[in-house]
Amino acid sequence: MSQNKEKGKRRLSKWMDYGTINGEGEWDLCPTCQGTGRIPRGEEAQLVAVIPCSDQRLKPRHTKLYVSISIILCLLTCSLILFFLFPRSVEVSQVTLQSSMVYFTTDDVEMIITNKLNISNQNFVTIQVHDLDLQALIYETVVGNNKTTNVTSVLPRSEKTLTVVTTIHITDPGLNSYCKSTSFRIHTLFLHLQLTIKVSYLSHAEQLSTDTYEYIDCGTNSTIPRPTT
Structure with a gap:
């Protein structure tokens, strides 16, 4: 019981x-x-x-420490991304004359000039260079033009040299007589070059331009490079 x-x-x-x-x-x-x-x-x-x-499960230890570390890591990651992907300058140096070849015809003077320019890329990504447009002027008259669509690409933090060949036709009667005259020992012309080029990188595009002046001899078959600013 x-x-x-x-x-x-x-x-x-x-x-x-x-x-x-x-x-x-x-x-x-x-x-x-x-x-x-x-x-x-x-x-x-x-x-x-x-x-x-x-x-105690509602009070985890080191919560503030973990949150602070997470915030610091996020800020550091964002700073690094902005540092490497922030657009930097792309510079085009002065166009310099390398050579010029002169050809006489019955009605005009034809010249083939070769210029070089340097493109400096300060970014951490490769840039694409396209739509190069070079105009040659004598006394505000366009005597030559060179247009190129796809030019080249420049690696990050590097510099690249471009060679641009432009054909110039001088049809003005006065300039023709001046270049073909044997009375002058030196036939100097003041050539004005206007360069426009486009670059693109990281979905960003910009247009660069520069002007330069060169002395060329239209009476001989070669010209010593003498660029001026």
Whole structure:
């Protein structure tokens, strides 16, 4: 008899842990576990656990340290990206004359001049150089033109030299007589060159231009480079 009473007390104590007292002084079983103390399988996703505020799981250690490190890493990454991808200057140096060849015809004077220019890329990415337009003028009159669509590409943090060949036709009667005259030892012409070039990189495009002046001899078959600014 005593053993049965002890078992009854244990069951009653177990029900009391999961039950509530109604108005009649009777105990009701827990609607979740039905007094078994275990959650039925398949109902875990439908139940909500209540955690007390004093639970250490709600107070993770070194939270401020982890947040600060994350912010610093994000700022450092953004700074590096901006440093390497920020557009820098692309410079075109002065056009210099390398050579000129003169050919006399019955009606005009034809000259083939070769110029060189340097393109300096200060960016950390490769740039594409295209749409080169070089105009040669004598006394504000266009006497030669060179247009090139696809020119070249320049590697990051490097410099590249371009060679531009332009054909000049002098049809003015006065200049023809001057260049073909044997009365002058030196037949100097003042040549004005206008250069326009486009570069593109990182979805960014810009146009560069420069003007330069050169002395050429239209009476001989060669000219010593004497560029002026």
